[in-house]
Amino acid sequence: MLIASFCCRPVSGQQTRQANNILYYLHGEAAAITNNFSPEDISPDEWKKLRPEYYHQFIEMMGFSMDKIRTPPTVTLTGTVQEDGYKIEKFYYASSPGLYVPGNLYIPDGIQSPRPAVLYLCGHAHGQKAHYQAHARRLAELGFVVLIFDTLQFGEVWGHHWGPYNQGWFHWYSRGYNPAAVELWNAIRGLDYLSTRKEVDMDNIGVTGISGGGSQSWYMAAADPRIKAAAPVCGAGTLDSQVGERRIDGHCDCMMPNNGFQIGFQEIGALIAPRALLIAQSDQDELYGMASTRDFYQKLSDFYTQFEAGDNVSLVATPGGHSYHETSRKAIFSFFLHHLMGKNIPPQQLEDIESNPSKLLPEERLKVYGESPPDGDLTPVIQDHFIEMPSPPTITDEEDLKKLRRKVKDYLLTRTFGAFPKEPTALDGKKIYQTADLAPFGNSTFSFTSEKGWRLKLNVFYRKPPEEKHPLVIILRSPGEERWDSEGFAQKVAKGQNVAYLEVRGTGEVGWAPELNWHVRRAAAWTGRTIASMQVYDAFRALTFARTLPGVDPEKISIAARDGMTAIALYAAFLDEQCEEVILQNPPGTHDQPSPKSGRDFPLEMLNVLRITDLYQLPALISPTRVVFEGEVPEAFNWSREILEKTGRPPFTMPG
Known part of the structure; x- marks a missing residue:
């Protein structure tokens, strides 16, 4: 089925290969700091x-x-x-x-x-x-x-x-x-x-x-x-x-x-x-x-x-x-x-x-x-001991929660996500191809520019007619995942809904060899970012881009992720402020955990984030966006559960 309302100009493979290079990108950002x-x-x-x-x-x-x-x-x-x-x-x-x-x-x-x-x-x-x-x-x-x-x-x-x-x-x-x-x-x-x-x-x-x-x-x-x-x-x-x-x-x-x-x-x-x-x-x-x-x-x-x-x-x-x-x-x-x-x-x-x-x-x-x-x-x-980590904030009512949300967001935008582009690059959305297969109403793969030098894909499977506006669930693919892992996850959390799959930096086509992770994690921090903060920006931009797509109700977009990618989903939703729902499977409860010496695990670190908040606080901070847990809820998230109950907001839920 053709979707005539969206630009169909193709993007060459050569254009993509010239971008999406983490070493080239980090060098460019370091040069920008040097020359700034x-x-x-x-x-x-x-x-x-x-x-x-x-x-x-x-x-x-x-x-x-x-x-x-x-x-x-x-x-x-x-x-x-x-x-x-x-x-x-x-x-x-x-x-x-x-x-x-x-x-x-x-x-x-x-x-x-x-x-x-x-x-x-x-x-x-x-x-x-x-x-x-x-x-x-x-x-x-x-x-x-x-x-x-x-x-x-x-x-x-x-x-x-x-x-x-x-x-x-x-x-x-x-x-x-x-x-x-x-x-x-x-x-x-x-x-x-x-x-x-x-x-x-x-x-x-x-x-x-x-x-x-x-x-x-x-x-x-x-x-x-x-x-x-x-x-x-x-x-x-x-x-x-x-x-x-x-x-x-x-x-x-x-x-x-x-x-x-x-x-x-x-x-x-x-x-x-x-x-x-x-x-x-x-x-x-x-x-x-x-x-x-x-x-x-x-x-x-x-x-x-x-x-x-x-x-x-x-x-x-x-x-x-x-x-x-x-x-x-x-x-x-x-x-x-x-x-x-x-x-x-x-x-x-x-x-x-x-x-x-x-x-x-x-x-x-x-x-x-x-x-x-x-x-x-x-x-x-x-x-x-040298840097004292703050205790969990005390929240007694709705106003306290609003103040905390503003405080956390202001801090993150200047101390954690300060390397985000001051002026977002044009999304420049394009349709790469579409099929009449794989979903009841076909499949379309779109590309967009997240940040200068990074061209990402959003692969949309239409289970509802694209001429109508319907909810969309964006699934974040995980680094190193097996084939069909994300599709199997989508079958659990988005049955019958339109689904899009996103590869953020460090995953899939925009990933890099695992042995580079140690270098990239250190070099990124020297330039004022981390792998996780770059991934948050990609997911945040994908949410914005998805609202321009045919067949998508812009007020009913959810984001779903597994394991370490759940942190990316939570922060993207926090910055976006328009997500309907965030679906999490096996989320970590904190940023404060070490990695193997090789650095070849999921990079949860974000600069300075623990001076102001932690992962377990995000479900409360992103409310009224709903949080759904697929599987057990880690104990650390009880803080958010209690805050949501105390402020009369909808608590996070289990599917089904």
């Missing part, structure tokens, strides 16, 4: 207005507040080592209750008045403060007070720096947790401690480190205005290079914030300006492309020039891989002497670090703890 912010084109007056918002977004993505009242941390001294020209105090401090940070403070001998200080932030090497002691030692010999402390991983107490990276803890994204936040907070609290020391001149504070310590040097200088000079080493590159060249695959999870606001390193660098900044980068670094670093530096340099501070930013390029070089080390020493002490000593006139292991202290001499860390140390489990 051009600091060289922003005047100082404009930046004065823009900076507070960028700063707030950066700090929020890190997972804490700089506004809360802080007192100096509690410090416990455990020993002192006297060396030639300086001493090393061994101590630990409580960065937050239960989070203990073991550190060494290098103090030059004979201090008569406050001295400039440098925070040395360790990279991810075994031994941490012992491994990098030569840098702290040399800075102390030059007259600086130096604080160096362990990171979460590879120090005296091992925590987890690698969650999504090698543990399968992609639910960190849903929590809004990133180990970079803990490291940054520890550094800020370390500086709070230094502010109590009479030996330290708080008007002249520097920060430096390599690799993870390099990225942390960027973060610390951007976050804390007490930093006067920063010298990150092998710690920054543009996002398009990171994603497009897949350099992120070698990175720890801390090397980029959970990017709910879609910022790049340009914004972080701009937050440092016009304070002194030295970027040190090796030219054959596996983790950072030199070309991207040079481009990044040039943009920042132009930005600094507008502040009449062009001399405050510089780049030192060194030969080799992801490592220090004598040239970069001496340049950093000269840089700090100039900007923190007012001494102009060329790098070539300075001595390098001590590289002979026999002349350095053994790790045991620098250890802070004895047989064990302090009782109650949260370092190994800080990922479960």
Whole structure:
């Protein structure tokens, strides 16, 4: 049967193949973030207005507040080592209750008045403060007070720096947790401690480190205005290079914030300006492309020039891989002497670090703890405590539920789904083909554009005359499903109704090899989205498109899904606000669950979602859309059941 009211222009297979490529798409989105912010084109007056918002977004993505009242941390001294020209105090401090940070403070001998200080932030090497002691030692010999402390991983107490990276803890994204936040907070609290020391001149504070310590040097200088000079080493590159060249695959999870606001390193660098900044980068670094670093530096340099501070930013390029070089080390020493002490000593006139292991202290001499860390140390489990998850909201009446729905939607649209296109792409619906078979009134396959670069299909089986308006049930196909699985599901939940089958990104024709999932999940988060949030957008757009189709009653569209895809159905309905019914089979009750290390399960994570809601709350939030469970109702959903009963709304139901 022909449906003359709908456009029948075919879509070529070549057109589809050129789109629907997840790697190409993510690279394009990373490039858009990189190019979206051009600091060289922003005047100082404009930046004065823009900076507070960028700063707030950066700090929020890190997972804490700089506004809360802080007192100096509690410090416990455990020993002192006297060396030639300086001493090393061994101590630990409580960065937050239960989070203990073991550190060494290098103090030059004979201090008569406050001295400039440098925070040395360790990279991810075994031994941490012992491994990098030569840098702290040399800075102390030059007259600086130096604080160096362990990171979460590879120090005296091992925590987890690698969650999504090698543990399968992609639910960190849903929590809004990133180990970079803990490291940054520890550094800020370390500086709070230094502010109590009479030996330290708080008007002249520097920060430096390599690799993870390099990225942390960027973060610390951007976050804390007490930093006067920063010298990150092998710690920054543009996002398009990171994603497009897949350099992120070698990175720890801390090397980029959970990017709910879609910022790049340009914004972080701009937050440092016009304070002194030295970027040190090796030219054959596996983790950072030199070309991207040079481009990044040039943009920042132009930005600094507008502040009449062009001399405050510089780049030192060194030969080799992801490592220090004598040239970069001496340049950093000269840089700090100039900007923190007012001494102009060329790098070539300075001595390098001590590289002979026999002349350095053994790790045991620098250890802070004895047989064990302090009782109650949260370092190994800080990922479960650093960001406090909200308790289920208390709802007493209909007005409470309306307020909660508005609050959740506003939050999700800015922090979880913020990467949705600001202006939706035209749906550009087309009919690919139709048959007189497979359903009483035939089958038509349509295509539409969900988002630029993604052309999806909606396969409609007409069990009712298409000349009339009838209800439609959209079935979300699941990744990796067996043939006829969705059709069998439809027979249970949509008997006699018009049915459409949808493949969202990550499934069917718009899927990708399972072994890519690990990369895609991490790369997507760096660009401010997740696989699940992209799938939600696809399903949401499909609902809009379905209302334009012949034979469809636009007020009677339902969406049905199984297993992990039920989360996609619920959020799509929540955003759509017009679904008649959502049908769920075997839904998960929460986003807060880990994955296998390979990342080859259903990706439930959505950035920051657990800071505001969880899956079990969605049936109440989408009301008056009805929720039907095919099979048992997981216990977690009792919260929504109780809220619906309390507010007098129709409860969710079982089929039949």
